[in-house]
Amino acid sequence: MDVKLLTAEPTADERAAVDARLGPPSSAWDGGLDRTPRDLHLAYGGKSQRDRRHLLLPALQALQERIGWISEGGFGYVCERLSVPPADAWGVATFYMMLATTPRPKRVLHVCDDIACRIKGAKAACDGLRAHHSPPLAHGVVGGHGDARPGTHVTLNEFHGAWTTSPCLGLCDVAPAALYLEAGKAPVERSLGDVTSDAAMGLLGGGAEPADVLAPAPLGDPTKRVAPHDGTHIGSLGERRLLKRVGVADPTSLASYRAHGGYAALDRAFALGPEGVIKELNDAKLLGRGGAAFPIGRKWEAVRTQPERERYIICNADESEPGTFKDRVLLTGDPFAIVEALTIGAYAAGCSKGYVYIRGEYPLGAERIQGAINQARAAGLLGENVAGRGFAFDIEVRRGAGAYICGEETAIFESIEGKRGEPRNKPPFPVQHGLFDKPTIVNNVETLANVLPILVEGGAAAAKIGTAQSAGTRLFCVSGHVGRPGVYELPMGATLGELMTLAGGVAGTGTLQAILLGGAAGAFVRPDELSLKLTHEDTRAAGVTLGSGVVVAFDSSVDMKDVLLRIAQFFRDESCGQCVPCRVGTVRQQESLVRITTGKPLGGVSGELALLDEIGAAMKDGSICGLGQTAYAAIESAIKRLQLVRA
């Protein structure tokens, strides 16, 4: 393969940013500035260079963070360094929403206008910005049939900063939320809460860089909050197993983690041996918390028994399901627990390398988990000889770049491999053909967090918590119109009403209109369903789902049709675009909802609803992955369970 390169040259800054991530070029063959006599006689690169393809996304991110966008020169340099054909890399660069391929100012504010923020003032904040600052940056790609062309972007000198709307940032507890990004040599990334248009304009007009709403977490009073923000709460019904250390132990200190029971589970794992560990997990009946509720023991066992020796374990910290922020609390509040759990998984299933794939919108989480990995490595708890037990294991953090779909387990593989985050058709399953085509475990953050108490308590004891079919405790992310939005740990089997009470009851108008359970891929429940037990079996029987533990409460003032339209927008924005039912279906679904909500249904409301149902059926049955398969779920439930639209 001959890589034809663009002619634009990188600037010194662009070179520096890429070299800082990839290391300096080895010769003129991969982008070095000086051609040595040796270079004229030897060809470098080839396979060894192409094997670094997996560094494509990190290299593009390095440009984005340093410059604020990816120019032709910088882009071409990355392609040259990694020997990736430019068209191929272009496909990757234009897939991720946090990467810009048209000029942008250094400061960009990503203002969440997703459901939980929208009902708490985000709409007003965005309207204010539109009226008094500028239109939002358009998402879109030069050359496509999308609505964005370079001409529609704001000119660079007009403002200090620009803004854009964003899907859920995983900060619903501090809604309305935003993510502040400032490109530069020392890039600034901050999570913001309680955003107003005035505050946003202050920042974009050159105001001082803001403090992160999540840091530093005050320690000592776990009943109150994890952050110096009155809106962020953690709580529990009964004993805390997953939130035990959050707000109590210092998340930046291995010593503090150990003082609060850290690494007891790894010792136990070594005593049990790999099969013993898996037996405990099976006894505990632990099901995955990432949405699909797959038994973790079976997954680990399937990888453990593969003939292939090269195996991987991945912690799925992409957490982008609207309304979900429980993993964020664990990542920022108890990061060593994730490192320990991954180490146990690696030991049990024989993996030598782990990844934490964390969404790009979680700067503090990424910092904390990287810090925990560094400390664990320095203490010999990661590396060539973990804890002196003679097994090698290390963990790398990979940051996402703005793509909900990259939380889908096979899309994670593609993303880590340096490709567009397009899910693979299953089978084959990840336990056989996963990352780099090798057997791979993917587990959600909360699932992994469960491994530690299970090993310490013993699987049988852990299974006694919760119900027979839904064992253990679960984290719920409560947001919207409640008194104390936050993350709550409940034994499964507690009711939705108990959870609402724990979270301070209905706020806003004080009258509940509906609850979104499980996320945008979940379903709506009615105010008369608060006695619903939060278990897999009870939610299934009621035709809803626990999903990722999302509970968004809507008071009587909320325009639910606006909420539905936002959900429809979310799915069309986040579809990877690979398969027809989802790529076009999510658009047709949105158009149909617009017609219904604007009073222009085709063939009357009943005709339009029948059409919508067929679109939904094709998406559910014909799509490649869970995104398309569930894109109609919440909308269908609003129509059929809430009777929001009547024929």
Added chain:
Amino acid sequence: MTMPHLKLVQLSRPTREPKRMIELTIDGRAVSVPEGSTILNACQALGIEVPTLCWLETLTPVNVCRVCVVEVEGARVLAPSCSREVEAGMKVKSRSERVDLTRKLVLEMLASSVDLSTSPGMAEMLAEYGAAPERFGECETVAQPVKVDNDLYVRDYAKCVLCYKCVEACGEDHQNTFAIAVAGRGFHAHISTEFAVDLPESACVYCGNCIAVCPTGALMSKREWELREAGQWDESKQTQTDTVCPFCGVGCTLTLHVQEGEIVKATSPLDNDITVGNLCVKGRFGWRHVQNGRTPSAS
């Protein structure tokens, strides 16, 4: 792509070791096919017709269009027959209410967003499944101006169904040039060069192997496009003659499409052992000098 590698395309060549045979039933009929076969292969063995759009025997299946879906007993969702490998004891329905509904909707979704006017067989497929794309009313499409940026072929992405075939042909599966890729995301996903540069500035070598696999006419030789624009393209007046490309010693089989004494297109048969349907710029476009004295040019 991970890295380009040589792929032997198995067409009529015998396999070295006899493969294990897998037995399954399709529409209640038993069939036995070699291990590693797809459900589509098994359907073809039984003479059961399954519509396909993104599948081609010379390309790696990408299973994205979903018109080939079938019902596999016990599975939660439908399976793409073009890529799903057979398993012993599988029970497959090639047609059912669910299958037909999804196929109909997929065809309606495509026909309502893409110009399918030069897509062979599409009208028949739409009729077969009772697809009525006008049901969606006024809706978003991929309409856009045709890209005419070189003398050899045009790219009319208003006709593109995003089947990924051209990307595969240009990249790993055949050409290893990687001049084009899928860019953007969701409904705005599209085929593009880097920064949407014109073809002459891209890595394209004008082999036209992307044109050869495009199922919709979105990619079309300039001559065919001109004739169509002028209303003079008439396949009923065309003959196809196989010959051997005169340019080099490889000796690719060339099929010349001739309309009223003029060569209007050159292709190569998909089942040809040497070309697998591929040619280079000379074979694909180098015939013009035969009739008008101009030399082939790529710019």
